[in-house]
Amino acid sequence: MIPQNFEYSAPTSLKEALALIAKGDAKVLAGGMSLIPLMKLRLAAPEHVVDLSRIADLKSVHEDGKGEFPGGALHLGALATHFEIESSALVRSKCPLLAEVASNIGDVQVRNVGTIGGSTAHADPAADYPAGLMALEAKVHLTTAKGERTLPIDQFIVDALSTALKPNELVREIIVPVETRGTGFSYQKLAQPASGFAVVGVAARVRKSAGKVTFVRVGVTGLAGKAFRATRVEKLLEGTSGSAADIQKAAAQAAEGVDANTDLHASADYRRQMTKVFTARALTQALSRAD
């Protein structure tokens, strides 16, 4: 299929890109894995496409000792591809959960081109990153021609396919904490066979001390309109010894009070059940990796 005519710009600086989108009816293009098919089907017909791929500023992946998180932070430029995040030595050692999530996205072709900024801005309710970003309590750094702001991921993603992004605003980077030593992590997903998107996906981080679970974070994607932190599960597991029975009891609450999605691939009940199963798996593996 052939998209409708559109104007195309490929600025080389962030400033230029921001000035172009401030004019209105422009869509930015990152990896194009979501945008291009929509344009070909004419479900999206922007008058102006602003390609970000030549903006070096948006590609940086680096560590920052101070700032957003007490233990230091990793800054992932919006254009960092899933493959770059999955294979980066820095991400693998400082925030291994994120690398594990990235390695679970789609197939190798999609991971080579798709970007963390594009995935986050698109806010697909079945995307993988949001589960990890919720469990990491990540932040999203946004910028316009006029200024910058940083939002917690939970406030950035508003609902299915909707975010707090304003039309003249770009995702500049995603900020995640440098993981505390000894934290166990895991991302477990039930993939939809055709696309790889999550029917449900669960990311977990845990810490133990003197035989007790001291810290639990659980992020769930695919179940509801937006990814969320399963705080009931976290509270139930914290303070226990983390036995198989403790995990089962906590994981049983993973879908409680959630308005679950239904589609051709999975009914709401099945999704709820799978969320419990995959939460238990993620917690089990995360605990086995914690020390």
Place this chain on the structure above:
Amino acid sequence: MKVGGSYTLPLLRQRAHELLQDPAILARCMPGCEDLKKIGPDEYEMQMKVVVSAVQGLFAGKVRITDQKPPESFRLIVEGSGKVGFMKGDGLLTLVPATVTTGVSILGSEGTEVRYEGDVQVGGTLAGVGQRLLDSTAKMIIRKFFEKLAEAGAETEQAAIVP
């Protein structure tokens, strides 16, 4: 596709029922509604521009209200089509007095729970490629509608009380 759920508005039942039939309020609260005209008793014509992430669709359609039992219930029938596809929805809205727990208005905690139950059919390109996202998107649009309605309701209440 079945849709169902409920939303509690910080409004008395009579008021909630009136707002749900007020074209000016509906036009303001329906996400992307660009024009809503009354074309007959309980019948409206509308234009909607739905923008969901990168997807944009222009829909022209009709809204009909039947089975009026004010202030308890009514049936809402929506039909629309555009280049990207078509949609048809048919739902029963039931209004039940309820206690508001969040966003309590100056009227106190008396509110109305609006329960909706219905069937939505979506066809065309939109449905062909978007199956996976139809349910969550429909729910998102319904939630946005009620959030805006609660907001609009609170404003009109304020305007009525504070001269």
